Amino acid sequence: MTLKTLNILLIEDNEGDILLTKKAFERGSFDSQVFVARNGKEGLDFLNKKTPFEKVPTPHIVLLDLNMPEINGHDLLRTIKKDKQLRSIPVIILSTSGAESDISTAYELQASSYIRKPVDFQEFADLIQKIQEYWANIVLYPNK
Numbered sequence: 266m267t268l269k270t271l272n273i274l275l276i277e278d279n280e281g282d283i284l285l286t287k288k289a290f291e292r293g294s295f296d297s298q299v300f301v302a303r304n305g306k307e308g309l310d311f312l313n314k315k316t317p318f319e320k321v322p323t324p325h326i327v328l329l330d331l332n333m334p335e336i337n338g339h340d341l342l343r344t345i346k347k348d349k350q351l352r353s354i355p356v357i358i359l360s361t362s363g364a365e366s367d368i369s370t371a372y373e374l375q376a377s378s379y380i381r382k383p384v385d386f387q388e389f390a391d392l393i394q395k396i397q398e399y400w401a402n403i404v405l406y407p408n409k
Contacts, residue, residue, distance in 0.1 A: 271401040272295040274324035276308035276341065277359075278333045285386060286328070286359075289393035299326065305336025309344060310353050326377075326400050327356045331367055339370050346375045353407075357396070369382040 277283050278303045283301055300321060302308035311318045331338035345351045353375035363381050371379045383389045
């Protein structure tokens with residue numbers, strides 16, 4: 266299926282990272298809509314279309330931070346991948362952590378990929394553009 270718009274759920278509690286991620290996607294070459302959940306519980310509510318998210322589209326990808334309040338990234342990833350309705354959604358860990366234990370755990374829990382956030386904005390924008398290019402123009406999605 267060819268996408269017209271890439272729907273992304275960003276689950277991130279840091280307002281600065283949210284702003285940078287949105288700006289980076291805006292600079293990209295493909296139409297993307299970034300939805301934001303500011304903690305793991307809100308992210309799960311979004312994915313399950315609970316109030317106030319009943320009318321949101323199912324995201325094509327989830328960008329997930331690990332260190333968050335309510336439900337941390339590893340626990341949220343575990344919950345998503347155990348859920349028959351959600352497990353096919355690609356979850357990309359986007360974290361400042363480069364700890365081997367975080368990386369190993371993420372892959373054991375079936376993360377689609379693990380990416381360490383660059384500190385420099387231009388490097389971050391370039392990374393987001395690569396993510397956007399791959400998930401919008403290369404990957405095929407089932408018709409749902």
